[in-house]
Amino acid sequence: MMRLLRPLIxxxxxxxxxxxxxxxxxxxxxxxxxxxxVLETLFSQxxxxxxxxxxxxxxxxxxxxxxTLLGLMSALSLVTWGSLRRWxxxxxxVSQAIPVFALAPVLMLWLGYGMASKVAxxxxxIYFPVTAACFDGLRQTPAGYLQLARTLGASRRAQLLxxxxxxxxxxxxxxxxxxxxxxxxxxxxxxxxxxxxxLGYLMLNANARMQVDLMFAALLVLAVMxxxxxxxxxxxxxxxxxxxxxxxxxxxxxxxx
Amino acid sequence: xxxxxxQASLHWQHHCVFSELNLELPEGQWTxxxxxxxxxxxxLLQLLCGIADDADIKGRILCSDGLPLQGRVAWMAxxxxxxxxxxxxxxxxxxxxxxxxxxxxxxxxxxxYLLSQVQLADRAEARPDQxxxxxxxxxxxxxxxxxxxxxxxxxxPFSALDAIxxxxxxxxxxxxxxxxxxxxxxxxxxxxxxxxxRILVLQGHPARLSEAIEPSGxxxxxxxxxxxxxxxxxxxxxxxxxxx
Numbered sequence: 001m002m003r004l005l006r007p008l009i010x011x012x013x014x015x016x017x018x019x020x021x022x023x024x025x026x027x028x029x030x031x032x033x034x035x036x037x038v039l040e041t042l043f044s045q046x047x048x049x050x051x052x053x054x055x056x057x058x059x060x061x062x063x064x065x066x067x068t069l070l071g072l073m074s075a076l077s078l079v080t081w082g083s084l085r086r087w088x089x090x091x092x093x094v095s096q097a098i099p100v101f102a103l104a105p106v107l108m109l110w111l112g113y114g115m116a117s118k119v120a121x122x123x124x125x126i127y128f129p130v131t132a133a134c135f136d137g138l139r140q141t142p143a144g145y146l147q148l149a150r151t152l153g154a155s156r157r158a159q160l161l162x163x164x165x166x167x168x169x170x171x172x173x174x175x176x177x178x179x180x181x182x183x184x185x186x187x188x189x190x191x192x193x194x195x196x197x198x199l200g201y202l203m204l205n206a207n208a209r210m211q212v213d214l215m216f217a218a219l220l221v222l223a224v225m226x227x228x229x230x231x232x233x234x235x236x237x238x239x240x241x242x243x244x245x246x247x248x249x250x251x252x253x254x255x256x257x
Numbered sequence: 258x259x260x261x262x263x264q265a266s267l268h269w270q271h272h273c274v275f276s277e278l279n280l281e282l283p284e285g286q287w288t289x290x291x292x293x294x295x296x297x298x299x300x301l302l303q304l305l306c307g308i309a310d311d312a313d314i315k316g317r318i319l320c321s322d323g324l325p326l327q328g329r330v331a332w333m334a335x336x337x338x339x340x341x342x343x344x345x346x347x348x349x350x351x352x353x354x355x356x357x358x359x360x361x362x363x364x365x366x367x368x369x370y371l372l373s374q375v376q377l378a379d380r381a382e383a384r385p386d387q388x389x390x391x392x393x394x395x396x397x398x399x400x401x402x403x404x405x406x407x408x409x410x411x412x413x414p415f416s417a418l419d420a421i422x423x424x425x426x427x428x429x430x431x432x433x434x435x436x437x438x439x440x441x442x443x444x445x446x447x448x449x450x451x452x453x454x455r456i457l458v459l460q461g462h463p464a465r466l467s468e469a470i471e472p473s474g475x476x477x478x479x480x481x482x483x484x485x486x487x488x489x490x491x492x493x494x495x496x497x498x499x500x501x
Contacts, residue, residue, distance in 0.1 A: 144338045147308040151332040152404070154355035162355060166342045243341035243386045 033213040041213040042220060049202070053221050056199040059115055059187040060229065063122020067179060070123065071130030072172070078131075079138040080160070092131065100125045100186065104193040118190035118198065125186035126179035133175025137168030170244055173237030180233040184226045258321045258407055259284050260438065265304065265316030267297045274300075275464040280457075282408065284321070287431075287439040287476070289449035290466070292459035293496060298442045301459075302410050305440065306332045331404040335413040337397040339385035346372065346381040349399045371399040374433060391422035395429070402433060409434060411441040415448065424480070427452055431477045446492035450485045451477045458495060467495075 015035045021027070022034040029037060042049065074092075078085045104121060111117035141164045149159050191200025199218050206214040238244070259282065266276035274297040282288055292298045303309035304316055307327050318326045339348045349368040353360055372378050375395040377388075385393055394414065401409060414430070415423045431452055443449050449456045450472055458467040470488060472478065478485050 142338075144334060144336055145340065147303075147306075148332065148334070148338045148351075149355060150308050151306050151330060152352045152355050153328050155357070158355045158357055163340070166340070169342065241342075243384055 030210040030212050033216060037213050038216040038220065042217040045214060045217060049199075049217060049221050052197055052199050052202045052218070053225060055115070055197045056184075056187055056191065056222070057225060059118040059190070059198065060122055060183045060225075062115075062119045063186060064126065064179060064183050066119065067123040067126035067183070068130050068176065071127050071175070071179075072134055074127075074131045075134030075138055076160075078135050079164070092128065096128055101189055104189055107190070108194045113194050113196065118187050118195065121190035122183045122186035126183050129178045129182070130175045133171050133178070134168060137171025137175075138164050140171070141167045169241050173241055176233055176237055177230070180230050181226070184222065184229070188222070258438075260305075260321070260326060260408060261319040262301075262305065263317045263319065265301060265314070267300050267315075268313040269297075273463045275459075278316070278464075278466060280466065282438055282440055283455075284438055285436050286454040287434070287437075287441065287452055288455045288457065288469075289441045289443055289453035290457050290459050291443060291446060291449050291492060291496065292464070293444060296459050296464045298459050299412055302332075302412050302440060302442050305408070306330045306410050308332070326408065329406050330408045330410055331401045331406040333397055333401045333409065333411045333414045335416055337385070337390075337393040339393055339396055339400075341385055343385075344381065345377065345383050345385065345388070345396050348385065348396055349403050351400055352404050368399070368403055371402050372396075374402075375399045375429065391418055391426060394418060394426060398426075398430060398433065407438060409437055409439045411439065413443055414441070416443070416445065423448070428477050444496075446489045446496070447480065447485070450488050450492075451480065456488075456492075458492065460496065 018035050022032055025032075033041075074088075078088060100121065103124065104117075107117045107120050111120055145163050145167060146159060149163050154162070187198070188200035188203075191198040192204055195201045199222050203215050203218045203222075206212070206218065261282070262278070262280040265278040265280070267274040274295075278301070280290075280301070290298050290301070297314075300309055300314050304314050305318065305326065307330065320326050320329075339345075340351065343351070343354075346365070346368055347354065349371060350360060350364060353364045369378065369381060372381055375398055377392060377395055377399070380388065380392065385396065388396065394417075397414075401411075415426050418426060427448060441449070441452065453476070454471065456470040456472070459465070460467075470492075472484055472488060474482065474484065
């Protein structure tokens with residue numbers, strides 16, 4: 001019971017502090033709107049917010065899908081072909097020194113102001129964490145499992161598909177969790193650099209027009225969306241690895257929020 | 258079939274652990290090798306299983322039927338090595354699953370029968386993490402039996418278990434592995450004396466195999482049998498000399 005109540009109490013407490021700050025500092029509504037005003041805007045502008053949220057959600061989901069598939073494929077090829085690993089791994093690591101945000105203007109130039117450039121941003125930003133997590137997971141198969149598979153006469157293909165891949169599921173799950181928490185950043189940054197729809201665009205636009213209440217409402221929608229995504233992925237990841245003990249996964253949950 | 262290992266040598270970090278080692282595994286007998294850790298007994302076993310790669314171990318393996326031994330050994334390790342994402346039944350079926358073919362009803366039936374032999378028929382659909390250590394090792398035993406290979410190699414199979422569970426599992430293993438050719442590695446003289454037809458001690462620098470001790474009586478021998486106690490005391494003394 002307390003576990004359910006606690007987040008509610010924390011949220012309420014923060015809202016009260018927020019409202020108190022507004023009252024005490026007499027901040028004008030175009031600098032810091034109170035939570036009540038933001039809620040009011042949220043309801044009055046709900047159709048507008050949802051229209052833009054849908055665009056951002058599609059960008060995030062497509063980015064997640066593409067980034068995860070690409071990352072998984074890269075990790076599999078890196079593990080399968082040793083020579084490829086020697087050539088590609090240094091390139092991958094060095095490429096991480098380039099901030100993905102710095103690439104955003106170039107992506108706009110190449111892929112246009114539409115959805116493609118934002119999906120590319122989200123894909124790029126999650127590609128490396130997913131690749132790294134999957135690669136590590138695939139490499140760190142317990143030696144005993146592989147020895148056992150060899151005494152059972154398993155082919156290399158069977159070892160990869162039936163031993164190494166499932167053994168990498170926990171690592172893949174943590175890679176996916178990281179990806180889900182950073183993918184919205186990629187999409188929103190993409191929208192900031194140049195777009196005509198999406199929550200990032202709406203926030204920038206509202207900010208320029210001093211509609212700070214609308215900006216906060218958009219931020220709220222974005223936060224709820226990101227949290228819902230994270231918890232869905234967390235749930236899927238735990239369904240995929242039911243043998244991981246409850247204590248370690250609840251530990252993980254505690255650390256990651 | 259009888260199996261002979263000839264001229265086995267193991268080098269580890271530029272020093273010789275053993276060389277020119279010969280080992281005889283007569284058909285249908287349970288042979289145990291006793292020794293301290295680091296004496297190379299696990300490597301010896303892995304050589305027979307065809308999975309020794311990290312250490313520099315060599316040796317010639319001869320089978321009395323003239324065919325290579327590779328692929329005809331069932332391996333049971335100290336850890337149960339059950340795959341956590343497979344059910345207990347699928348773990349027993351692992352050898353068949355890894356061949357990539359569809360499982361035949363006969364194979365599934367045989368796996369269920371073996372699970373009933375290790376008294377786990379009712380846990381067939383459970384996941385390994387829902388079992389106790391002793392139960393998990395019993396599943397590993399069923400998986401080893403499912404392979405039905407001419408040689409069974411066991412590497413300290415019961416050492417991770419508590420004393421009582423270990424005794425019970427030893428009895429079960431003797432019963433289920435009767436008339437098979439077994440090689441067991443252990444550092445527990447009592448375990449070797451209860452279960453084996455022949456006991457060899459691997460020790461020294463470089464390590465050598467002692468003359469075989471062949472206790473009388475039927476296995477599993479009682480823990481308080483005079484002969485078992487007598488040999489146990491002697492073996493413990495002999496093994497203790499090494500460590501000083």
